[in-house]
Amino acid sequence: MNRFSWFNVTSLTLGFAFLYLPMLILVIYSFNESKLVTVWAGFSTRWYGELFRNEEFLDAAWITLQVAFYSSTIATVLGTMAAYALVRGGRFRGRTLFSGMVYAPLVMPEVITGLSLLLLFIGLGMATGMLTVTLAHTTFSMAYVSVVVSSRLSTFDRSLEEAALDLGASPFEAFRLVTLPIIAPAVISGWLLAFTLSLDDLVIASFTTGPGATTLPIKVFSAVRLGVSPEINALSTILIAIVTVGVVTASLATKRQAIRQAREEKMGERGVA
Amino acid sequence: MAETAAKPKPKAKPMPHEGVFEPWNDPNAKPLIEFRNVTKRYGDFTAIDDLTLNIYEKEFFALLGPSGCGKTTMMRMLAGFESITQGRILLAGRDIGDVPPNKRSVNMMFQSYALFPHLSVWENIAFGLRRETKDAARITERVEEMLRLTRLEKFARRKPHQISGGQRQRVALARSLAKAPKLLLLDEPLGALDKKLREETQFELMDIQEKTGTTFVIVTHDQEEAMTVASRVAVMDEGRLVQVATPPVIYEAPNSIYVADFIGDVSLIQGKASARPETPVPAPPVSPTEDPAAKAAPAAMPEVPVASAAPLPDGRAPAPNVMGEWLHDKVLFPILGRRPPTPKALSAPDKAPAVPEPAPAPPESGTPESPPELPGGGLAIHWADGLDPLVAVNGDPALAGRTVTLAIRPEKVTISRDKPATDNAIEGTVIDIAYLGNISTYHVEIAGGVMVKAQMTNTRRIAKRDITWDDAVWIGFSATAGVVLDA
Amino acid sequence: MRKALVIAVPYLWLLALFLVPFLMVLKISLSDVALSIPPYTPQLDLTGGLAAIGEFFSQLDLENFVFLTSDDLYIKAYASSLTIAVISTFLTLLIGYPIAYAMARAAPEWRPTLLMLIILPFWTSFLIRVYAWMGILSNTGLLNQFLLWLGVISEPLEILNTNIAVYIGVVYTYLPFMILPIYATLERMDGSLLEAAEDLGCSRLSAFWLVTLPLSKTGIVAGCFLVFIPTLGEFVIPSLLGGSQTLMIGKVLFEEFLNNRDWPVASAVAVILLLILIIPIILFQRNEQRARELDQ
Structure with a gap:
């Protein structure tokens, strides 16, 4: 490293401390015995027990998981189709409007998305509930899926699809046998992104939900508004743990894969039998 | 056209x-x-x-x-x-x-090879076959055949990223040939x-x-x-x-x-064309002359079969072998086809390179004393005022009176300090020398600032070669070395 | 055939669930509030034929927009949203740039790990990340306890429920959006450029000013827009960390719509917010376009 490495080390240390300390504190205080969240009164897992006995939280969590699963799955299908249409569809009528609509939710304030969807559902006379939240989440998360999938599609060597056609595959077979397996990692990350966004969303869900379909973020928000609560700390810790394990595993797996691929390529170049 | x-x-x-x-x-x-x-x-x-x-x-x-x-x-x-x-x-x-x-x-082998990265070599080759048949035995048989043909048997289970570039190229070929x-x-x-x-x-x-x-x-x-x-x-x-x-x-x-x-390297000389008389200049019956251009490079081959077509007085007529005939049909025919077959006494060099050899050297000392025969017909190209016109016996007489370009390959042009006895000889100055190891290319500037490239095989050590930058030299080429193009 | 289907399905979905709702917002922003369900008038009745449609359009007006300009609550909310977004974007840049720079200068084998550490919080719940600061910033929170213990202050500082807490919240939650694009441009930068600058007589600092900073401009601009655009319509951060005096348009909109049920005014607020957002969005896209062209 160069002469400025002390500067680099300092900024990295401070930066990561800033990013991780608040969460670390949250995790530590989730094991606090005291109900007063700012005073340490000894180690305890009491709040985890309370959390798992809280029917309301468990119901909300179950609803949230269902909404996230359905909306991310539909969003992945629709988002992949949209990406395919945009990258491979060539010119078609209304393409500009289409690409505008696909990407607009990325920059649209959630408040406006939620508000407009609620107006639609009321206009259609639909009862708000799990269905409407799922529809709303699908619409805004498909934009993210499209971005992820279309960036993979556009770096993808188009002659692979042409080769499949050339060898006698129908366009659908070419997609199923060649395109899909190759873009699969992007489709999976798109799904995960959509799932996380749905789990996380407060604003759109607040607008489009109805009685009996309170999602976890709504529940957390109303609890948190009144101040810090040790139960929420415990819930946050669980969520942070799940995400950390997931992301670390995924990145280790990709890293190992990359190393193996590099080694195999090197061997291949040498033509080792 | x-x-x-x-x-x-x-x-x-x-x-x-x-x-x-x-x-x-x-x-x-x-x-x-x-x-x-x-x-x-x-x-x-x-x-x-x-x-x-x-x-x-x-x-x-x-x-x-x-x-x-x-x-x-x-x-x-x-x-x-x-x-x-x-x-x-x-x-x-x-x-x-x-x-x-x-x-x-119709099958295609793509520039990027377009090998499916998620399929093994075997599955890549089988991809097209599987689209037309479900018969596993037939697919296996055909894939194995293709693997043998492209010598890839050992790599059948590998993925495309696990083999070398040359092997990938062969997989792509095998895959596109699999469907016959x-x-x-x-x-x-x-x-x-x-x-x-x-x-x-x-x-x-x-x-x-x-x-x-x-x-x-x-x-x-x-x-x-x-x-x-x-x-x-x-x-x-x-x-x-x-x-x-x-x-x-x-x-x-x-x-x-x-x-x-x-295609290849070429020098272009522009000039005004005029028709030449059909009758050739009579030649002494036996005068074993050497055409340096003919020896200079395989490209000078036009001379050889023509010579072999006419019986030579000394009886050492080189019999046209398969290659010679092939050359005649492929090369000379379209070039010389227009010309009436005039009996010529031009004798072939002793060891006529009937088969193109990699650029034999034109020994400068061996430049012939007597000028070679000039067959009749073709065109004279007036390329510079006050200088002899260039002779191109294979020029189309229909181009007479027009401005034409004579295109000559560098390997058909000789370079020497003294005036050579070739059909065409031009004086010039060496501007640049590109040393390529086995051969050197001389860039010679002739009258009017025209650049002509001459190639010479480096049979001698570098120190013995006497032509260098700014030297006044002669370049020479035969009457059939160039091609007359309408310009 | 199939290609048409691939286009048609997402197209129709977006028309129905994105474009139509948005047009409804536009329409309602031109309507009047009414004590009915839905709480606005006029309502389009297609059974009445063309005459009814004409009648419908004649009742639309810009009254709500006029109302917005007359009530300084809204003007203040827009102004303070813009101010908060600008200031917090600048703060995020100030904190994010050195981190991105240090990441790009780190040893290559460390970079994927550093990158993962930057992205990790992004996968964690936004709500939880904002919530984490509530315990730290409150009067009895850890920050105040720490400062009191140090003896820097003798009374707890009022940080939670102020604009400062909002700035901290925005910087904290949007920091990855600033770091990633800057890191991407810095990492791509050819190291020999800096060597060339030094070879030509630049000091390290002036080489940074004259070479590194200009070359990371597209990343800086992209990062700033990625922070600025969502901050402008932010709701969660001002609601949890901001105080009663923190006015942000997202919060006003949320309350106007769900609590006051004044749909026409809320829609008008939304339309204006979008109009304000269009400018940075267009600038952002132009920046991206230029970055792509530079790449080629």
């Missing part, structure tokens, strides 16, 4: 030889592919302009040209990835304009390989083409590659065919400055 070079000229009768493969000279041969007035436009841009071309079965046909000349578009139209704006393309007599790519018995297509299209098939591997692979490709008897159409921008592998080469420019002919004809008898300049 393109077709004139490919087809036999009406005046000259085709001379079919047993075992010589040239269906384009056989009026009865049915072409496998026919482009009939094909035009392809993208908006205002015309990629292919009213193009007509026949390609015959078992041909190894090369489309050669700079990028953007339309060669890739032609190939993609054959594969079915591009639609045709106007005209028709027939494959074995059937119009394939509306046949989608997956229904054509009538026609195989190769898009810059060797572009991704390094030079050495490319040369090896060229021969492998020719070998496989011969073994399978498949018609190959190759797209390339590498003229050496096209010349090496192809039975015929089509030189393209801006969506048109400029010349379609065998590699020797393309090299020896380019039909335009564009082709002459695109």
Whole structure:
């Protein structure tokens, strides 16, 4: 490293401390015995027990998981189709409007998305509930899926699809046998992104939900508004743990894969039998 | 204009030889592919302009040209990835304009190879077969056969990223040949390989083409590659065919400055043409003269078969061997066909290089004392005031009175300190010397600032070579060395 | 056939669930509030034929927009949203740039790990990340306890429920959006450029000013827009960390719509917010376009 490495080390240390300390504190205080969240009164897992006995939280969590699963799955299908249409569809009528609509939710304030969807559902006379939240989440998360999938599609060597056609595959077979397996990692990350966004969303869900379909973020928000609560700390810790394990595993797996691929390529170049 | 070079000229009768493969000279041969007035436009841009071309079965046909000349578009139209704006393309007599790519018995080897990264070598080769049959035994048999043909048996279970570039190239070839297509299209098939591997692979490709008897159409921008592998080469420019002919004809008898300049190295001398008398200058019966140009390079071959055609007084007439005949049919015929066969007494050098050898040296000391015979006919080109006109006996008399360009390959031009006894000799100054190891190319400036390149084999050590920068030198070439082009 | 289906399905979905709702917002912003369900008038009645449609359009007006300009609550909310977004974007840049720079200068084998550490919080719940600061910033929170213990202050600082807490919240939650694009441009930068600058007589600092900073401009601009655009319509951060005096348009909109049920005014607020957002969005896209062209 160069002469400025002390500067680099300092900024990295401070930066990561800033990013991780608040969460670390949250995790530590989730094991606090005291109900007063700012005073340490000894180690305890009491709040985890309370959390798992809280029917309301468990119901909300179950609803949230269902909404996230359905909306991310539909969003992945629709988002992949949209990406395919945009990258491979060539010119078609209304393409500009289409690409505008696909990407607009990325920059649209959630408040406006939620508000407009609620107006639609009321206009259609639909009862708000799990269905409407799922529809709303699908619409805004498909934009993210499209971005992820279309960036993979556009770096993808188009002659692979042409080769499949050339060898006698129908366009659908070419997609199923060649395109899909190759873009699969992007489709999976798109799904995960959509799932996380749905789990996380407060604003759109607040607008489009109805009685009996309170999602976890709504529940957390109303609890948190009144101040810090040790139960929420415990819930946050669980969520942070799940995400950390997931992301670390995924990145280790990709890293190992990359190393193996590099080694195999090197061997291949040498033509080792 | 393109077709004139490919087809036999009406005046000259085709001379079919047993075992010589040239269906384009056989009026009865049915072409496998026919482009009939094909035009392809993208908006205002015309990629292919009213193009007509026949390609015959078992041909190894090369489309050669700079990028953007339309060669890739032609190939993609054959594969079915591009639609045709106007005209028709027939494959074995059937119009394939509306046949989608997956229904054509045409396969393509992609420039990027387009190997499916998630499938093994074996599965890649089986991909096309699986689309047409469910018969596992047949698929296995055919895949194994292809693996044997391309010597990939050991790599069948590997994924594309686990093998080398050359092996990937062979997988791509095996995959596209697996379905036994009538026609195989190769898009810059060797572009991704390094030079050495490319040369090896060229021969492998020719070998496989011969073994399978498949018609190959190759797209390339590498003229050496096209010349090496192809039975015929089509030189393209801006969506048109400029010349379609065998590699020797393309090299020896380019039909335009564009082709002459695109293929190999060439010097161009412009001048005004005038017709020369038909009768040759009488020659002494026996005068073993050496034509330095004939020895200078294989490209000087035109002399040899002509000489062999006439019985020589000394009885040492070199009998035309197979190669000589081949050269005659392929090379000389289109060049010299126009000329009435005049008996000549020009004798061949003692050891006439009947087979092209890699550039034998022109020993300067061996420059002949007596000037060689000049056959009659052809053109005289007045290229500089006050200097002797250049003689080109193979020039088309129809060009007399026009401004023409004489195109000469550097290997057919000799360079010496003294005036050589060649048909044409010009004085000049050495401007630059490119030392390439086995040969050196001299850039000589002659009257009017024209640059002529002369090549010499470096048989002597560098210190013994006496020609250097700024030297006054003579360049010389024979009356048949150049090609007269309308300019 | 199939291609048409691939286009048609997402197209129709977006028309129905994105474009139509948005047009409804536009329409309602031109309507009047009414004590009915839905709480606005006029309502389009297609059974009445063309005359009814004409009647419908004649009742639309810009009254709500006029109302917005007359009530300085809204003007203040827009102004303070813009101010907060600008200031917090600048703060994020100030903190994010050195981190991105240090990441790009780190040893290559460390970079994927550093990158993962930057992205990790992004996968964690936004709500939780904002919530984490509530415990830290409150009067009895850890920050105040720490400062009191140090003896820097003798009374707890009022940080939670102020604009400062909002700035901290925005910087914290949007920091990855700033770091990633800057890191991407810095990492791509050819190291020999800096060597060339030094070779030509630049000091390290002036080489940074004259070479590194200009070359990372597209990343800086992209990062700033990625922070600025969502901050402008932010709701969660001002609601949890901001105080009663923190006015942000997202919060006003949320309350106007769900609590006051004044749909026409809320829609008008939304339309204006979008109009304000269009400018940075267009600038952002132009920046991206330029970055792509530079790449080629």
